[in-house]
Amino acid sequence: MEKYDVAIIGAGMSGIAAGIRLAHFGKRVCVFERHYAPGGLNSFYAKDGRKYDVGLHAMTNFVKPGVKRAPLNRILRQLRISREDLNLSEQLGSRIAFPGRDLRFSNDFALLESEVAAAFPGEIDGFRKLVEDVNAFDDTEFNTPYQSARSVVQSRIGDPVLEDMIFCPLMYYGSSTEDDMDFGQFVVMFKSIFLEGFARPREGIRNIIKLLLKRYKEAGGIRRMNTGVAEIRLSGNRVERLVLDSGEEVEADIVLSSAGYPETLGMCSDTVESSTECSVGRLSFTETISIFENDPSSFGWGEDTIVFFNSRDRFAYRAAEGAVDLTSGVICIPNNFDYGEEGLPEGVVRVTCLADYDQWKSYSEDEYAANKERWRGRIWDAARAFMPDTTLDYSRDCKAFDMFTPTTVERYTWKRRGAIYGAPTKTKDGSTPISNLFVCGTDQGFLGIVGSMLSGIAMANTHALR
Ligand SMILES: Cc1cc2nc3c(=O)[nH]c(=O)nc-3n(C[C@H](O)[C@H](O)[C@H](O)COP(=O)(O)OP(=O)(O)OC[C@H]3O[C@@H](n4cnc5c(N)ncnc54)[C@H](O)[C@@H]3O)c2cc1C
Structure with missing residues (x-):
């Protein structure tokens, strides 16, 4: 029987990053992945000869190369990957769009600050104090008790519209809980989106995955x-061995799982009593990807990189009640990064909305296809209301299209209920009731591309290298 020092479940960002770290330190490590493609929630595929990224909007946490303690530069150092190889291009600029109000932001925080001062002059002092709160918080400490981010923000900001506008991007890019989040998570997201920023490799997520896999193999x-x-398979309080889908068995001293906390405990041979209340997440999404012949600047959409929109008086980040919740969402235009002379070959517009897993799961194959077609136009119209007037005629000009739903996420990543951000309760120290089984990635609590790599490294360091 094969025996490893460490077995890692899942070749997503966190699993590969953990593997690189362990291999660097001479551990015999194996990553087991059920899918044929690496990358997990942020993978890539081809359809009708065209390459698609599964999810990439942007890499958060963008900082310039010299900023030593910033997460992006820290993980690259720890993984021994060079900044130049990532080939990152910065966003042109993004926007939070609510009824009658816009807040623009970019990789220069001064823009958001000036936008808040102009749109909410009575709130700018409170906003600056909130930024001080964010900077004073120790986000490297795993044991900080839960604190409602809403209550902290409300202690600084009086206007509920500004409060919701701040929360909207942070929730869409990383909250597994409805309407409120742990202040620790708020801090991580606030820094990664507003204080740091967005960038994208011109070649998309493939570039990042290729670099990670190369490094892992070399190590x-x-x-x-x-x-x-x-x-x-457990023996008492320890993992004794892993049984693979083929029936083959392997042994490992330590198991790191990126499959999710409830998913991982669900694989255990005995029922595991968990001291952590960790239910399956309720939040999932749908995303449409529309391809156009020309760059979006040709139809007047050349400025916004990412737009977080909400059409209601108050922003509600909750499990969708119908198949798709059209009242809010995210529009991402991958063309609108600063690639210099060399743009992307086609125009791409991605629109993400909250969606209901149960509804999509209940459809027959035919109903599923019909509903994708039905929601496609509605999602487009909901998003278009927040974009500049355009000469575009969607049904005439869109030359290719794809769409994922909560069931797509479940089918390809085995994430229960397609809950992209995983369980509502996170296990920040990665521990489980089993002494040599740990979780990394989404359910450890660091989300997104940079966050999950950080999680993989931190969990490898803490549980397998100390
Ligand atoms: C549509 C979408 C858009 C996104 N956009 C962005 C973005 O723009 N920017 C950003 O920073 N983040 C984005 N994210 C979030 C980001 O992709 C995730 O937070 C991150 O990739 C999670 O990585 P992970 O390693 O924790 O988990 P995962 O990627 O879920 O990796 C877990 C892996 O485990 C495998 N697995 C599960 N069960 C088993 C098993 N039993 N045996 C073997 N393997 C198993 C799965 O197949 C998967 O490959 C997006 C996610 C989605 C879905």
């Missing part, structure tokens, strides 16, 4: 694709 890590872990 001596082993990767087994199309090889799911079916069961985590």
Whole structure:
């Protein structure tokens, strides 16, 4: 039977990053991935000869190369990946769009500050104090008790519209809980989106995954694709072995799982009593990807990189009540990064909205296809209301289209209910009731591309290298 120092479940960002770290330190490490493609929630695929990214809008946490303690530069150092190889292009500028109000922001925080001062002059002092609160918070400490971010923000900001405008991007890009979030998570998201910023490799997520896999291989890590872990067999309080989908068994001293906390405990051979109340997440999304012949600047959409929109008086970030919640969402235009001379070959517009897993799951195959077609136009219209007037005729000009729903996420990542941001309760120290089984990635609590890599590194350091 094969024996490893560390077995990692999942070749997403956190699993590969953990693997690189462990391989660098001479551990015999193997990553087991059920899918044929690496990348997990942020993978890539081809359809009708065209390359698509599964989810990439932007890499958050963008800072300039010299900023030593910033997460992006820290992980690249720890993974021994060069900044130049990432080939990142910065966003042109993004926007939070609410009825009658816009707040623009970019990779220069001064823009958001000036926008808040102009649109909410009575709130700018409170906003600056909130930024001080964010900077004073120790986001490296795993054991900080839960504190409602809404209550902290409300202690600084009186206008509920500004409060909601601040929360909207932070929730869409990383909240597994409805309407409120832990202040610790708020701090991580606020820094990664507003104080740092957005960038994108011109080649998309492939570039990041290729670099990670190359590094992992060079460091001596082993990767087994199309090889799911079916069961985590326990002996008392320890993992004794892993049973793979094929029936093969392997042994490992330590198991790091990026499959999600409830998903991981669900693989255990005995029922595991968890001291952490950790239910399956309720929040999932749908995303449409529309391809156009020309760059969006040709139809008047050349300025916004990402637009977070909300059409209601108050922004509600909750599980959708119908198949899709059209009242808020995110529009991402991958063309609108500063690529210099070399733009993207086609125009791309991605629109994300909250969606209901149960509804999509209940459809027959035909109903599912019909509903995708039905919602496609509605989602487009909801998003278009927040964009500049355009000469575009969607049904005439859109030359290719794809769409994922909560069931797509579940089918390809085995994330229950397609809950992209995982369980509502996070396990910040990565521990489980099993002494040599730990979680990394989404359910450890660091989200997004940079966050999940940070999580993989931190969990490898804490549980397998100390
Ligand atoms: C549509 C979409 C858009 C996104 N956009 C962005 C963005 O623009 N910017 C950003 O920073 N983040 C974005 N994210 C979030 C980001 O992709 C995730 O937070 C991050 O990739 C999570 O990585 P992870 O390693 O924690 O988990 P995952 O990516 O979920 O990796 C877990 C892996 O485990 C595998 N697995 C599960 N069960 C088993 C098993 N039993 N055996 C073997 N393997 C198993 C899965 O197949 C998967 O590959 C987006 C996510 C989605 C879905």
